[in-house]
Amino acid sequence: MKICVYGAGAIGGHLAGRLARGGAEVSLVARGAHLAAIQANGLTVQAHDGTHHSRPRASADPRDLGPQDAVIVTVKAPALPDVAAGIAPLLGPATAVAFVMNGIPWWYFLGQDGPHRDMRLPAVDPGGALESAIGLERTIGGVVYSASEVIAPGVVHSEHGNIRVILGEPDGRISDRAKAISAALEAGGMPSPVTPEIRLEVWAKLLGNLANGPLCVLTRRGVRDSFADPLLREAGRRSALEAQAIAASLGVALPDAHIERVSQSNMMHKPSILQDLELGRPMEIDGLFEMPLHLARLTGTPTPQLDLLVALAKQTARAAGLYPEIA
Numbered sequence: 001m002k003i004c005v006y007g008a009g010a011i012g013g014h015l016a017g018r019l020a021r022g023g024a025e026v027s028l029v030a031r032g033a034h035l036a037a038i039q040a041n042g043l044t045v046q047a048h049d050g051t052h053h054s055r056p057r058a059s060a061d062p063r064d065l066g067p068q069d070a071v072i073v074t075v076k077a078p079a080l081p082d083v084a085a086g087i088a089p090l091l092g093p094a095t096a097v098a099f100v101m102n103g104i105p106w107w108y109f110l111g112q113d114g115p116h117r118d119m120r121l122p123a124v125d126p127g128g129a130l131e132s133a134i135g136l137e138r139t140i141g142g143v144v145y146s147a148s149e150v151i152a153p154g155v156v157h158s159e160h161g162n163i164r165v166i167l168g169e170p171d172g173r174i175s176d177r178a179k180a181i182s183a184a185l186e187a188g189g190m191p192s193p194v195t196p197e198i199r200l201e202v203w204a205k206l207l208g209n210l211a212n213g214p215l216c217v218l219t220r221r222g223v224r225d226s227f228a229d230p231l232l233r234e235a236g237r238r239s240a241l242e243a244q245a246i247a248a249s250l251g252v253a254l255p256d257a258h259i260e261r262v263s264q265s266n267m268m269h270k271p272s273i274l275q276d277l278e279l280g281r282p283m284e285i286d287g288l289f290e291m292p293l294h295l296a297r298l299t300g301t302p303t304p305q306l307d308l309l310v311a312l313a314k315q316t317a318r319a320a321g322l323y324p325e326i327a
């Protein structure tokens with residue numbers, strides 16, 4: 001299977017390494033020193049099951065890579081407009097595009113029954129660029145569990161954990177194309193269930209991002225160090241409860257076990273949004289923090305703690321020049 005990973009940093013690098021290990025014809029779009037290192041020395045993934053080395057085709061320019069069976073998009077949300085502008089050369093008539101990222105995805109309400117059917121989300125798809133360039137028909141949703149970091153150009157480190165990539169069609173069908181991507185990932189050692197309920201999985205993951213993300217941005221420490229303070233662990237639990245209430249207001253019922261799971265977390269890992277702050281990269285505030293709160297306001301769900309923590313995290317991001325100032 002011919003698969004291109006678009007934005008092969010921490011997560012995309014891990015997935016590209018897994019796909020190569022499983023025998024897929026994998027290529028990747030990356031840039032800068034990371035790309036130069038991959039082109040010169042190959043891609044190294046340090047994971048719980050060993051260190052994997054591969055030599056995927058790599059370029060900053062999708063035109064070098066040509067049409068694919070599938071594209072897996074793993075950029076940070078602020079880079080999505082670049083993907084919309086650049087992806088055309090990778091698309092053949094039947095190319096599927098899986099968005100394997102955190103946060104509320106741009107396609108969330110498209111084709112979904114309910115009061116918000118077909119509502120567009122300009123904060124995560126400015127100007128509808130992704131919808132125009134890719135469209136709902138090609139789109140597969142994705143959720144990834146893999147605490148990862150680019151620790152040196154060309155080298156991705158993944159903290160031991162219950163890694164997986166959950167894939168799901170926005171309309172809930174279990175499609176052959178999702179199963180094919182899943183099989184390619186699993187062949188390389190990445191568990192990859194295909195679910196009929198991808199929106200539930202989006203929220204299950206977001207629960208964790210909202211529980212630890214704003215707090216870790218404020219403490220500037222990883223999850224374990226932040227949650228070492230019982231008061232902050234309890235604050236994380238309350239954020240998760242508020243996120244659970246937003247999901248419920250949209251008809252997504254997350255079991256209480258998820259609250260316990262995220263508030264018991266002892267990950268050393270620094271959430272990727274904190275990695276961005278530390279490295280001076282645009283932060284995924286809108287998809288991960290702001291969009292869920294927008295949906296809370298839309299459904300009249302009170303989120304007093306998240307309102308405060310996200311406002312503080314946004315100030316931190318603004319002060320670092322990594323999130324737009326209030327106009």
Ligand SMILES: NC(=O)C1=CN([C@@H]2O[C@H](COP(=O)(O)OP(=O)(O)OC[C@H]3O[C@@H](n4cnc5c(N)ncnc54)[C@H](OP(=O)(O)O)[C@@H]3O)[C@@H](O)[C@H]2O)C=CC1
Pocket residue numbers: 006007008009010011012029030031032034060074075076077079082083086100101102103144145146147148149150271272273281284
């Ligand atoms: N890291 C983690 O542990 C986890 C992350 N996630 C989610 O996964 C997604 C990806 O995160 P992560 O892998 O950490 O992000 P990274 O920043 O590590 O990876 C994204 C990569 O895409 C590259 N990129 C962006 N735009 C372009 C472009 N136009 N052309 C070529 N390359 C481009 C970036 O390059 P550059 O660095 O130069 O910008 C970077 O190497 C996010 O939604 C994140 O929230 C989910 C679970 C865990």
Ligand SMILES: CC(C)(CO)C(=O)C(=O)O
Pocket residue numbers: 102146147148208209212269270271272273
């Ligand atoms: C922290 C983690 C692994 C889960 O909340 C994550 O999704 C991230 O780093 O962005």
